[in-house]
Amino acid sequence: xxxxxxxxxxxxxxxxxxxxxxxxxxxxxxxxxxxxxxxxxxxxxxxxxxxxxxxxxxxxxxxxxxxxxxxxxxxxxxxxxxxxxxxxxxxxxxxxxxxxxxxxxxxxxxxxxxxxxxxxxxxxxxxxxxxxxxxxxxxxxxxxxxxxxxxxxxxxxxxxxxxxxxxxxxxxxxxxxxxxxxxxxxxxxxxxxxxxxxxxxxxxxxxxxxxxxxxxxxxxxxxxxxxxxxxxxxxxxxxxxxxxxxxxxxxxxxxxxxxxxxxxxxxxxxxxxxxxxxxxxxxxxxxxxxxxxxxxxxxxxxxxxxxxxxxxxxxxxxxxxxxxxxxxxxxxxxxxxxxxxxxx
Amino acid sequence: xxxxxxxxxxxxxxxxxxxxxxxxxxxxxxxxxxxxxxxxxxxxxxxxxxxxxxxxxxxxxxxxxxxxxxxxxxxxxxxxxxxxxxxxxxxxxxxxxxxxxxxxxxxxxxxxxxxxxxxxxxxxxxxxxxxxxxxxxxxxxxxxxxxxxxxxxxxxxxxxxxxxxxxxxxxxxxxxxxxxxxxxxxxxxxxxxxxxxxxxxxxxxxxxxxxxxxxxxxxxxxxxxxxxxxxxxxxxxxxxxxxxxxxxxxxxxxxxxxxxxxxxxxxxxxxxxxxxxxxxxxxxxxxxxxxxxxxxxxxxxxxxxxxxxxxxxxxxxxxxxxxxxxxxxxxxxxxxxxxxxxxxxxxxxxxxxxxxxxxxxxxxxxxxxxxxxxxxxxxxxxxxxxxxxxxxxxxxxxxxxxxxxxxxxxxxxxxxxxxxxxxxxxxxxxxxxxxxxxxxxxxxxxxxxxxxxxxxxxxxxxxxxxxxxxxxxxxxxxxxxxxxxxxxxxxxxxxxxxxxxxxxxxxxxxxxxxxxxxxxxxxxxxxxxxxxxxxxxxxxxxxxxxxxxxxxxxxxxxxxxxxxxxxxxxxxxxxxxxxxxxx
Numbered sequence: 062x063x064x065x066x067x068x069x070x071x072x073x074x075x076x077x078x079x080x081x082x083x084x085x086x087x088x089x090x091x092x093x094x095x096x097x098x099x100x101x102x103x104x105x106x107x108x109x110x111x112x113x114x115x116x117x118x119x120x121x122x123x124x125x126x127x128x129x130x131x132x133x134x135x136x137x138x139x140x141x142x143x144x145x146x147x148x149x150x151x152x153x154x155x156x157x158x159x160x161x162x163x164x165x166x167x168x169x170x171x172x173x174x175x176x177x178x179x180x181x182x183x184x185x186x187x188x189x190x191x192x193x194x195x196x197x198x199x200x201x202x203x204x205x206x207x208x209x210x211x212x213x214x215x216x217x218x219x220x221x222x223x224x225x226x227x228x229x230x231x232x233x234x235x236x237x238x239x240x241x242x243x244x245x246x247x248x249x250x251x252x253x254x255x256x257x258x259x260x261x262x263x264x265x266x267x268x269x270x271x272x273x274x275x276x277x278x279x280x281x282x283x284x285x286x287x288x289x290x291x292x293x294x295x296x297x298x299x300x301x302x303x304x305x306x307x308x309x310x311x312x313x314x315x316x317x318x319x320x321x322x323x324x325x326x327x328x329x330x331x332x333x334x335x336x337x338x339x340x341x342x343x344x345x346x347x348x349x350x351x352x353x354x355x356x357x358x359x360x361x362x363x364x365x366x367x368x369x370x371x372x373x374x375x376x377x378x379x380x381x382x383x384x385x386x387x388x389x390x391x392x393x394x395x396x397x398x399x400x401x402x403x404x405x
Numbered sequence: 406x407x408x409x410x411x412x413x414x415x416x417x418x419x420x421x422x423x424x425x426x427x428x429x430x431x432x433x434x435x436x437x438x439x440x441x442x443x444x445x446x447x448x449x450x451x452x453x454x455x456x457x458x459x460x461x462x463x464x465x466x467x468x469x470x471x472x473x474x475x476x477x478x479x480x481x482x483x484x485x486x487x488x489x490x491x492x493x494x495x496x497x498x499x500x501x502x503x504x505x506x507x508x509x510x511x512x513x514x515x516x517x518x519x520x521x522x523x524x525x526x527x528x529x530x531x532x533x534x535x536x537x538x539x540x541x542x543x544x545x546x547x548x549x550x551x552x553x554x555x556x557x558x559x560x561x562x563x564x565x566x567x568x569x570x571x572x573x574x575x576x577x578x579x580x581x582x583x584x585x586x587x588x589x590x591x592x593x594x595x596x597x598x599x600x601x602x603x604x605x606x607x608x609x610x611x612x613x614x615x616x617x618x619x620x621x622x623x624x625x626x627x628x629x630x631x632x633x634x635x636x637x638x639x640x641x642x643x644x645x646x647x648x649x650x651x652x653x654x655x656x657x658x659x660x661x662x663x664x665x666x667x668x669x670x671x672x673x674x675x676x677x678x679x680x681x682x683x684x685x686x687x688x689x690x691x692x693x694x695x696x697x698x699x700x701x702x703x704x705x706x707x708x709x710x711x712x713x714x715x716x717x718x719x720x721x722x723x724x725x726x727x728x729x730x731x732x733x734x735x736x737x738x739x740x741x742x743x744x745x746x747x748x749x750x751x752x753x754x755x756x757x758x759x760x761x762x763x764x765x766x767x768x769x770x771x772x773x774x775x776x777x778x779x780x781x782x783x784x785x786x787x788x789x790x791x792x793x794x795x796x797x798x799x800x801x802x803x804x805x806x807x808x809x810x811x812x813x814x815x816x817x818x819x820x821x822x823x824x825x826x827x828x829x830x831x832x833x834x835x836x837x838x839x840x841x842x843x844x845x846x847x848x849x850x851x852x853x854x855x856x857x858x859x860x861x862x863x864x865x866x867x868x869x870x871x872x873x874x875x876x877x878x879x880x881x882x883x884x885x886x887x888x889x890x891x892x893x894x895x896x897x898x899x900x901x902x903x904x905x906x907x908x909x910x911x912x913x914x915x916x917x918x919x920x921x922x923x924x925x926x927x928x929x930x931x932x933x934x935x936x937x938x939x940x941x942x943x944x945x946x947x948x949x950x951x952x953x954x955x956x957x958x959x960x961x962x963x964x965x966x967x968x969x970x971x972x973x974x975x976x977x978x979x980x981x982x983x984x985x986x987x988x
Contacts, residue, residue: 100949103777111776114774237669238672273655273657275954276954281547285551285554400666403658
């Protein structure tokens with residue numbers, strides 16, 4: 062219930078600031094900007110998509126249309142490989158692992174570099190930039206953390222997770238299919254190194270770690286009290302309130318950052334309008350609304366965030382993450398080795 | 406079993422051609438476009454991708470060494486020492502066998518009760534048996550985790566009566582139970598249809614000649630049920646062999662099936678390995694199908710059909726009726742409990758407090774400018790399901806007639822007819838995407854197939870094997886002389902089919918039709934691809950779209966809507982069928 066109260070408050074704030082979203086310059090196209098994105102961008106309880114459409118169209122001479130490709134970015138990689146039309150202008154919701162896959166699979170450019178076309182690209186927080194070629198521009202980030210029941214456990218370090226007292230109490234996700242699951246795996250690689258993470262996982266296995274499929278599988282099991290810790294997002298309390306069963310835990314004071322990016326297709330039918338939309342997404346007021354509705358954190362250093370949101374959405378003292386260069390050439394191997402160790 | 410097939414009627418020809426065309430466009434060509442990767446390496450014809458998978462211990466354990474050319478003696482030694490492992494394929498087959506046995510153990514008594522007892526609501530119960538079949542895995546996971554959780558209703562009931570509690574989450578057992586939840590109803594449905602068609606006069610004859618009830622059952626009833634039992638065994642094995650989301654939703658990655666890895670390879674666009682895995686999966690399931698068809702033909706016994714009389718369940722109390730009551734408790738735990746838990750999950754927030762906010766969300770979504778509207782999803786699902794039924798039943802009957810003979814070609818066609826079940830859903834989805842959705846050039850024309858019509862066609866292709874599998878055993882066991890007499894008296898082949906054969910196999914056709922409807926309602930992999938930005942989305946697609954990595958609420962509310970809408974339509978269909986004389 063708490064979340065609804067909060068969102069209602071945010072709604073008023075949005076209405077107040079919407080009129081003064083300052084940005085109106087740039088390229089005035091007259092076409093339709095087709096934005097390819099993921100489901101919850103348009104279909105969640107307080108999805109950001111409709112708000113962006115309404116407010117962008119209010120001061121731009123362009124129409125926004127959303128499309129949710131069934132296989133995400135793979136849809137466009139396959140289209141490029143098969144010589145089929147790319148019928149979208151930009152992709153919103155790109156992760157670094159997907160960017161690496163694009164570059165592994167395609168010789169030609171799927172997206173083009175746009176940082177030079179953007180007035181506000183220098184406001185993007187440096188630590189969140191994950192594309193050395195500036196094709197993908199971050200628009201928000203999540204932090205992977207633990208959610209735990211403070212009446213039962215008190216995880217503060219990686220060692221705590223392998224402690225006998227916490228046997229069978231950690232639920233995580235399959236790193237092959239789940240974003241938070243992959244982030245947690247990479248977090249352990251970050252902590253223990255490529256030579257050490259499998260040993261750590263052996264200890265987790267010995268301590269009966271539960272590896273379910275998707276985020277919803279894991280969270281569903283946690284909700285039904287199958288264990289007292291689950292790998293999830295540091296924004297958990299925005300949904301569930303600050304209750305004993307919804308405490309956010311940062312291991313070694315860290316959280317693994319998972320920035321989401323947007324990129325313009327090299328073949329964008331309406332490239333100028335697409336660039337305008339990306340610029341719009343980086344405005345301070347818009348960044349605040351994206352963070353609150355998408356329940357993520359802003360990607361620019363001057364976003365306007367509601368105080369109550371900030372009090373429920375926790376930022377780790379020390380955010381960690383791997384960039385493109387560290388992951389390229391390593392990612393598949395790390396995940397494959399992990400999967401083999403778990404099932405064999 | 407000589408059937409005169411020299412003169413082919415026009416309606417037959419048309420139905421046959423339409424079936425063949427749909428199969429090529431919506432199945433063979435798309436699936437072929439993916440599986441071809443399994444037999445190419447570096448642009449040349451090669452079995453290298455399949456060899457790589459066969460010799461990978463991840464997939465075949467100790468068998469991989471044998472495929473790689475090592476001596477089988479080492480494997481034999483490991484087997485005898487009890488330390489042999491057979492990799493993901495071995496585990497997948499193992500859990501599928503156990504799941505099938507459990508589904509039979511729960512399903513066969515249900516078929517017996519439905520076929521032999523009369524009780525208030527019998528027809529409604531029979532209609533509702535198909536409901537589990539259509540439920541998205543997120544719903545089943547929510548229901549099972551709640552029902553069988555450490556503090557769930559089952560454990561609370563156990564401790565209330567002083568019994569020890571059970572920890573089922575993260576075990577193989579809960580996966581088997583979930584598979585039985587999906588598949589035991591299938592056994593009930595298919596076997597009950599056969600049981601209702603058992604010629605009771607033959608039982609009476611056997612009894613009057615001095616056979617004990619047990620003897621009469623074994624010698625008269627069992628042979629007549631065997632084809633249906635084996636058909637459902639085959640189907641359940643195939644479905645649980647290909648099981649994917651539910652395994653990781655309740656069990657865990659240590660219990661991953663082949664399909665889990667196939668899905669991963671597709672998502673990472675490692676298409677050669679994905680195709681090789683899919684080919685091997687299909688080889689196993691189709692191989693079993695072929696072996697089964699060989700048996701089915703050999704079993705086909707000529708028989709007649711007589712109306713069934715049922716005993717009243719609540720007439721008196723005896724040992725058998727007490728057993729039925731015990732069975733009722735099992736049903737309450739495995740089916741009713743999880744379903745009630747699913748519905749509850751949609752009205753509880755993460756802290757366990759009652760809320761209607763997820764239904765408010767669905768109501769608000771009706772006016773959404775952007776995104777998925779629940780009312781559109783309901784309408785589409787029902788319309789597509791009716792369309793599928795109309796298309797899949799004739800398709801299935803035509804293929805059943807073409808294969809209800811004991812010849813090599815009939816067995817091959819019958820085996821290939823099962824392809825929609827034997828090929829991984831994610832492979833079919835990718836195939837459709839990169840062929841008919843991206844567009845195919847035919848004679849210089851760019852052809853694209855998406856939207857409502859394409860979805861109905863894809864559903865019909867995915868559903869018709871059910872009609873084939875339920876109708877063929879019934880057709881092969883029918884007395885051929887009936888049709889021959891009709892033909893001799895001047896009836897066309899179509900007329901003979903409509904007037905003689907179909908009325909006699911009505912229960913089987915009705916069971917197949919109900920499954921066709923259910924397959925359409927529950928189908929996800931092809932639908933989500935063919936919707937392609939349009940508004941032809943269905944209820945399972947809506948459930949998926951309302952699911953995000955932040956909250957389960959909206960998806961469980963939509964899933965509950967799916968459950969209720971589907972239940973109501975099954976009951977309505979059954980009632981309409983009863984009016985139309987289809988019992």
